[in-house]
Amino acid sequence: MSILNKKTTVINSKxxxxxxxxxxxxxxxxxxxxxxxxxxNYMAKPGNHYSIPPNCIIKSKNKKLYTVTASExxxxxxxxxxxxxxxxxxxxxxxxxxxxxxxxxxxxxxEVGGAVQKSKISRFFVDTSFTEVHGGTRNVFVAGxxxxxxxxxxxNEAGLVIKELNNLKIPKPNTGKTYGELITxxxxxxxxxSTFYTVELQVDNDVTIIDNIPLLYTINQYSxxxxxxxxxxxxSLVVSGTTPVxxxxxxxxxxxxxxxxxWVVTKGSGVKIYAHRQPHLSQTLAFNTSGxxxxxxxxxxxxxxxxxxxxxxxxxxxNTTVTMVLAHNVQNVGVxxxxxxxxxxxxxxxxxxxxxxxxxASIGGEVVKVKLRAEFNRVPISSAFMAGGWSTxxxxxxxSISSYGAYDGSDPGLVIYTPLTIEExxxxxxxxxxxxxxxxxxxxxxxxxxxxxxxxHTVAIIYDFIPEL
Numbered sequence: 141m142s143i144l145n146k147k148t149t150v151i152n153s154k155x156x157x158x159x160x161x162x163x164x165x166x167x168x169x170x171x172x173x174x175x176x177x178x179x180x181n182y183m184a185k186p187g188n189h190y191s192i193p194p195n196c197i198i199k200s201k202n203k204k205l206y207t208v209t210a211s212e213x214x215x216x217x218x219x220x221x222x223x224x225x226x227x228x229x230x231x232x233x234x235x236x237x238x239x240x241x242x243x244x245x246x247x248x249x250x251e252v253g254g255a256v257q258k259s260k261i262s263r264f265f266v267d268t269s270f271t272e273v274h275g276g277t278r279n280v281f282v283a284g285x286x287x288x289x290x291x292x293x294x295x296n297e298a299g300l301v302i303k304e305l306n307n308l309k310i311p312k313p314n315t316g317k318t319y320g321e322l323i324t325x326x327x328x329x330x331x332x333x334s335t336f337y338t339v340e341l342q343v344d345n346d347v348t349i350i351d352n353i354p355l356l357y358t359i360n361q362y363s364x365x366x367x368x369x370x371x372x373x374x375x376s377l378v379v380s381g382t383t384p385v386x387x388x389x390x391x392x393x394x395x396x397x398x399x400x401x402x403w404v405v406t407k408g409s410g411v412k413i414y415a416h417r418q419p420h421l422s423q424t425l426a427f428n429t430s431g432x433x434x435x436x437x438x439x440x441x442x443x444x445x446x447x448x449x450x451x452x453x454x455x456x457x458x459n460t461t462v463t464m465v466l467a468h469n470v471q472n473v474g475v476x477x478x479x480x481x482x483x484x485x486x487x488x489x490x491x492x493x494x495x496x497x498x499x500x501a502s503i504g505g506e507v508v509k510v511k512l513r514a515e516f517n518r519v520p521i522s523s524a525f526m527a528g529g530w531s532t533x534x535x536x537x538x539x540s541i542s543s544y545g546a547y548d549g550s551d552p553g554l555v556i557y558t559p560l561t562i563e564e565x566x567x568x569x570x571x572x573x574x575x576x577x578x579x580x581x582x583x584x585x586x587x588x589x590x591x592x593x594x595x596x597h598t599v600a601i602i603y604d605f606i607p608e609l
Contacts, residue, residue: 169231174207178227184251189219192250196225200243205230208245223249259285260348261310262319266326266339266357276328278359282341283321284310291342294326297335303327328359336360378406379484405462405488412589415454415462415519416493419482434486452482459525459589462488492526493517494587494594501539501581502605504562510599512544512553512585523552528588530555533596536583538568544585553587555599562607570609579603 169175182194196208211224227245261284268278280292288310294303303326310320328337340356349355380403407413419434452466466482495517501508512530514521530544530553538560545554559581560568569577581601587594 173231183222193220194223194249403464492589494597501559508557527590533584
């Protein structure tokens, strides 16, 4: 007969699995022989158990020929979680099997959930971000099932409770949401030194906390850290804007968004100034023990072991104004006020900037276009500010160059390099040993803003083809 098994699992309702007792390919069965017809292990899903353990009912006129065995496994609560069912058959006469008798075995069981569903908290968040004053009010956000009770407890560095919010409950969900949301706040005391506080969510045992949500937040407070700037008397830069100060409340580490300070730098009276490059740091941390940096007063030993991450960005607003934005955050909490100094004169000058450039050319090949426009500087500057234009300081040794594109033209700073022809190369270097022939050319240039020349810079031309002589 055919085998029929119902495989649908229905939790909290009765399931009948009809097991047809199969025949066998064996052709000779002796009277009194015992044959194993069925052997299967029933196992409840994780967390569930059987309120009706798996059991077998034989539907046959000859039930006495069948032996059913059920071996159960129980959990710590005494509930059946698995059962091994076997069915053996006693052959009554030689070669008499229940193959076409219509005999059936019904496995009956009921599987239910293993635990009572608890109310849950699905989110807990405390604002630990930067504040402009010591201490301050911190927002607390909790979400979860309606009516869940909880407490919020704040402790100081010594572990003593300084504030406790008890008997809080999740309100009813807003329309369209399956969970309620509660927003409250907690006050952090004013202190005069570096310290930290913790804010913790506390619930009863009958409340489930969703996996991976934090139950405790740390609020760090620091001594004041002031990032100042300086310039020499010769340059006399005038600086205005946000005072770049880090106070208590900003998180430690690179994941912090940080605090931003903005400066506007001028020289006064419309005098032209330019940012030649971005400020240099010897490391990611401005506080360092070696290397080149545009910051001073940066050794941890002189600053209570405070370390900062400083990421300044400089832009040229116009030819008389430089704007700086400094993103900074605390990498290591020190024990005293500190004031690293950013030296503006290292990278802001009264002369316009220029830069070294490079190109490749072939002897006897096509002309090469070299673009020297000021927008290509390390700090881009509009070529419209270069009213004096570009000029050659020293010409190429081999090739020749054109005049430079006008500052107010379509290609400001564009110069065209023309390499030697093969004939010109043969005339010039035919008698020169191969090892002494040049493998490139160069010229130097400067740019003027209508008032002041830049420093001299070089354009290097590399030959990528040289004919054999």
